[in-house]
Structures are given as C-alpha cells and as structure tokens.
Amino acid sequence: MAERFNCPRGTRDLFDCDVSVFQDIETICRSVFLHYGYQEIRTPIFESRELFERSVGGETDIVSKELYGFEDSKRKRFALRPEGTAGAVRAYIERNMAAKGGVTKLFYIGPMFRHERPQEGRYREFWQIGCELFGAKGIAAEVEMLDLSMKLLERFSIQASLKINHLGCAECREKFKADLVKHFSAEKEKLCDNCKTRLVKNPLRLLDCKSPICGEIIATAPPMILCSACSDNFERLQKLLTEFGLDYEIDKRLVRGLDYYTGLVFEVTSKGLGAQDAVLGGGRYDNLVKELGGSDVPAIGFALGMDRAAKLVKFEKEKSSSARPFIYFIGIGARGETEAIRLTGIMRRYYFEQTHSMSTRPEWIESSLNTKSLKAHLRDADRLESSYVVIVGEDEIAKESLIIREMAGGNQIDVPTNLSDSSKIVFDITSAIRRLIEDRR
Template identity: 40%
Template sequence: MNYKAPRGTHDIFGISASGVSLLEQRAKVIFKRHGFEEVRTPAFEDAALFMRSIGQATDIVEKEMYIFEDRKKRKLALRPEGTASLVRAFIEHRMDVSMPAGRFFYMGEMFRYERPQAGRYRQFHQIGAEFFGSSSPAADAEIIILAQDLLSSVGVNEMNVYINSLGCEKCRPLFREALVKYLGSVRDLCEDCLRRLEKNPLRVLDCKTDSSKFTEVPGMSDYLCDCCKDNFNLTQSLLKSAGCNYIVNEKLVRGLDYYTKTVFEIRSNAIGSQDALAAGGRYDNLVGELGGQNTPAVGFALGSERVLLAAQKTGFFGSFQESEKIFIAVADQELFSEAFSFAVKAMRNGLKGNKNISVFGPVNGKSLTSQLKFADKVKAVKTIVFAKTEFEYGKFLVKNMKDKTQIEVLINEF
C-alpha cells in the first residue's frame, strides 16, 4: 500500500495519544474551576469569517489557510484557529445580548499550511478559552494565569510569560505613526515587511527575517493613553499579587489583527525555540466588528503538540502511570465461557479493587502455548489461566509473566 498521511499531518497513538487526552482532561478540570464552559464549533467555516477577524495582512490569511469550495461553490476554510469561530457562535446564538459575560473553552483540531517542524503540524490540536463581557484587567490576569496553570498541569513549569499592551483605537494610531516613521528608516526590509508597512505596520515587528534589525524601535508604552496605561499597570499588579512572574516585551505584537490592549505569550526553553507554547490577549472590538453588540473579550490558545513536546523534554511522561495488563487464558476450552465472563467482570470492576488495569479476554481455539505468546505480545504482567484441574477446586493459576512463576489462587478471592 502506498498511502501515507499527508505532509504535515501525523497519526497520534501510544504515549502521544495518552498525552493529548491527558492534557485535555486536565484542561477540562482547570477550566471548570474558573467557570468556563465547553463549546464545540465546526471544523470549517465561511472563509470570510477568518479573513475578516484574523486580518488580511497576516501570515494565516495570506499563506496558511486551507480554503476550498464546496459543491455549491461556497467558499469555506478549515479553521486555522478557534477565536473567530467562538465569536461567530457567541453572536449567532445571541449570547452577546442574553449572557454578555460568557466564559467558554474549546479544544480540537486546527489547520494551517505551514512548513512542518518539530511539534508543528498542518493539522494540530489547540486548547483555548475566551472570556467575554469583562473589560477588567482581572480578566486579562486570570486568562494569563489559566494558560500558565494548563502548562504546569503537564509538568511544564520552566516558562517565561511575556506581556505587552497594544493600546486602543485612541492611542494606537499615534504609536503606529511613530512606528511607520521608524520602519521607513530601516534598510533592506524583506518584501513581506514592505507590503505590511502600509497595510499593517505592527505586523512588521513579527518578521522572523528582519526582527534583529529593529534595535531602536519605538515602545508602545510611551504612547499609551491614560486608560490603557492604568489597565496595563493593574494587569501587572494583579499578576504580581497572584505570584505570576512576567516580563514586559514591547516588541510583542502577536500575529493576528484583532488584539487590543493586553497581549501575551508563554515560551519555554525546554523546546529551545522562539515559538510560543501558549498565547493570547484582549480583543475588545471583534464582537462588534463581526456584527454583535460591543462586548469586551480576552482569550488564549495553546498548541497541544508543542506543549507535549516541552512536557516530554521535562521528563513528564516518565511519571506516567501505565495500567497493569492482565491476560486471561484457557488451558481447557470447555472453560472458555467461564473465563470470558470472568474477564468481562474484571473489565467492568477492576481486579481486587485495582481499576488501573487493562484486561485482554480469552482467545478461543488456540493452544495454551500460543495464548501465552500472545500475552507476551500485549506485554501482560500477569496471565490468569483457567484449567480444569484447578477449576474443580474453585481456583485458577496466576502466572507472573516476568519470572514465569505461577501460583494457585481461589477465584472468588480475586
């Protein structure tokens, strides 16, 4: 067979699959404690939704979206991120009117046509949250802490939290003007930068090719209006009071257009890369811009594959408690149904109160030798053998697969 998973996609199994589910399970517990509810949105949406919300002059919209036409010539896109869909759902279900203080989380596959590299795939998993209806810096601080707690929940503790404020529609234009003036003086900008300088100069700061040239870039902090300044200061003091260490990075602008005021990124040295594990920020205008009632909002997202790569580097998976594998075998085929019903009972209730087991039921029509070989293949720790001689006395044999010793045990004691 010549079929392979498409470039940039991967099959997730074994320990990686356990990692993805474990991260999602832990995230659900943490989200619940913060009062966030789950929302599942479609994997594809009207392509225009993403173009409008993420912004035309962004990498995602210019280069990375999977856009296609369906059979009725509708222009659709596989979702490249979660926020646009959540905002669309929030407005579509009139939650902007009925519950303007909604807190939601999502988890699922996202799609971006990017160059595949370690922990970066074209289909990847994201976990994210959106906090609608609060303009308080307490919401910004809570979202940052939430993202940090999710990372810690899978053993990623060594991280740096970078924050910045992008200002509001009042003060950002002044900064933008100063930035354009400065960038105009930088020589040899790449083509992307030259184009973005006109459309979206903030995005120029994100350029991976040119970022080292921006040594004397003006800082947003000098341009923030009093309201934005107060907001940013309060966000910082709340983070401090909650014991969250952060670094202010004035070059942090994030790759999406909808951010206002606080933006943040969490990076870890564990994967030795410039890329963020989790990121987000405030987007006070997006709900209004997409046709809803003006609703302030703040959110974040993390890429599960990248987080798990960092978790792996910190040795988190070494502490994984694997279930104990138990194989049920029959030496005499006439005991097959007894063995089978015993196996089902163990699958339902565990064995001797131990629920962290995986039970492999009996295989009929095979010799005991080949059943034991199979037990080794599934890496069983113990094999329980139903044999006539012992069964007559209400017993079976428990074989230790490592040292090959065996003992007789009373069935109803097990």
C-alpha cells in the same frame, strides 16, 4: 506490492505514549478550567473562510499563506480552522450567549491546521487547548486569565516565564501605525515583497516579518507610545500582578500574529523548547465580537500548544492497569477456542457491571483470537503483560474445570466449575484469583 501511504507532511499519528500524555494534559486542563468556571465548547473543524479573513485578518500570514482553504460543490468557500478563537466567537454570537448577561467562559480542545514549514515543535496539524472569557472589561479579568495560564503550566510542572505587552486602544494604534509607516517607508526599497504590501494594508504586521533584512529595520522601529488612559491601565495591571505574586516581563516587541488583539497581549515561554519556545499565548480582543456582527462585548483568551506542552511534560507515568490484560483467556482445540470466547464474554459483562463510575478504571479482559499452540499463546499473554491466564482445552471441558495461572509468579491452580452456569463461573474465577493473590503474600 500495493503502494503505501504516509501521513501528510507536517502531520503525525498519535498513539501509545503520545496519546496517554495528551489525555493527561486534557484531563488536567479540564479540571483546572472547571475550577475557574469554564465550560467546554466543540466547534466545527472547518468554518466559512470569510470568518478567518475578518477575525484573524486577511493580511496575516495565517490567513494569506497558511490557510487550508477549499470550495464545496456549491462553490462556497471554507477553511480548516487555523486557531480556535474565531469559531468560539462565531458560536458566542450565533448562540446569542450575550443575552444571558454577565460573563461567559468557554474552553475548547482540538486540532488546528496551518500550512507552515514543518519543524521541531511545529506541525501542520497541531493541537490547542484554549479558553475565552466574554463580557469582562477590567483588569480583574486580565489577572484571572494570566493566573489561569500560569496555573495550568504549574500543574504540568513546566518551568515557564510570562511576557506581557499592551497594544493600546484604537487611538494608540493609529498613532503607532503612522509611526511605523514613516519608519518603514524610509527603507522601503529594502523591504521584502510581503512587507511592501503590509506597509500599505496592515502596517502592524510589519513587525512579524521573519526575513533577516526586514528584521534589521524592525529592530530600529519606534516603540508604541500608549495614551495616558492605556498606560494607566497597563500600570495598574502590573501593580496587581505584583500583588498577586505573578512574575512577568514586559516585551515591547510582542505583537502576536493575529489582527484581533487589543490592549493586553501575553505569551508564556519555556526554556525546554528551543527556538519555538512559546507554549501558550493570548490577549484581549475587545472589538472582535462586534466586528463579527455581535454586540459590543469585550473578550480575552489564550491558547496552549498541546504538542509543545506534551514535549515538556514529564508525568510520572506508572503504566495503568488498563494498559495490560487482567485476564487472558486461552482456548486450545476447536471446542476450547469457542469456550474461551464464551468465558471472555461472561467475564467482560461481569467487570463491565462492576465499573459503576466513569472514574473507575476498566479491567481489560482479553481472549486469544488465533489458533496457536499453548506455548505460543502463553508467549502472547506474557508479551502483553497479562496478570492472569485462564486455559480451557478438551480435557478441561470434559472435567468441567479451568486452569488459572498467575503470570508473574507462575503459580497455577485447577479450578473446578460448572460450565453451564455463568454466575458460578464468575464466582469461581474471581475467588481463584483472590486465592492466588493471597498465596503470593
């Protein structure tokens, strides 16, 4: 037997229920985002590697260890996107969206890639829905962002709690970095190799280390002291959140694993998720647009982990009618088979024209595609939970009639028709189905 292939480690195929839950999440997110004035953007799955080095940060785990990087034949360096903000900011600058003035609101849905150790709720290809708000500096934007985050989870009926922190301004962070360097230098010998590098290159990232020994040193690290402007700002935000009726908790250790955050950062966790309990995270990144060559535009955003949300979401999933055939055509004998294919085409065209708007669910018209006995065909139609079966064999062709059977009740009728007249066929089949529905009542 030829060698078989499996999904790469940490990835999976989404099909059947997984896909319909993902679709439901996407539909709900799209509608909520539109209510808040966000427009969808689709950026490439891969970007210049340097974009991620300069935005997410070259010293972060995401870029230094987890990036799926590659060179093309011209030796240009690219990477699969590990998150969505860098691409959105790149597009915002490249498309000169700032020129319109005012605020720009974007959202995206798609797969992201990180070479992490796969575990429960963590994949190497994972899906995110995120949004970015450009051009708003004040706390009103922060309140809107937090409200939007919680509104999404509320729409999914996900029990969630909000944690917030403030990473200060450049001045606060310089002071904090110095405090961290002092604290960690005293224990330098105990630090893991990564942290020894971080100590020199990016002290803030010291707080992200997962190693247990570094963890002990992290636990006693000094907290960030906000300057008076930042602390006023954070207090005003908290007051507004309370007035808004949004519950939150302050988590001084919340730093998020990306370099671009400034000021407010937040995370939404849910108890149903176990150890990896964050379902949504984000924050303000006021310097990134400028650092990537754009104008000085403040920004804030978040991303929702779809894989984790899907685990939590318990939609009342009534099986949609498009998940089973409405009419299943069965042809018996060579002539019956070709006749069944022809009739299937006629009915598909009819229902296709009936489905005027995108929101109307299409009817599934199926046809038997293999030669089988009538009994075997009926078993197939039953397995697919078909509503109606239309049977056409030599006898039916000779008599110019069709057998129409309602699968659930087993009622069956002979329907005379004119096999050379498409509109007569449509009329006869649809009226026969209507009759079967009425008989049932």
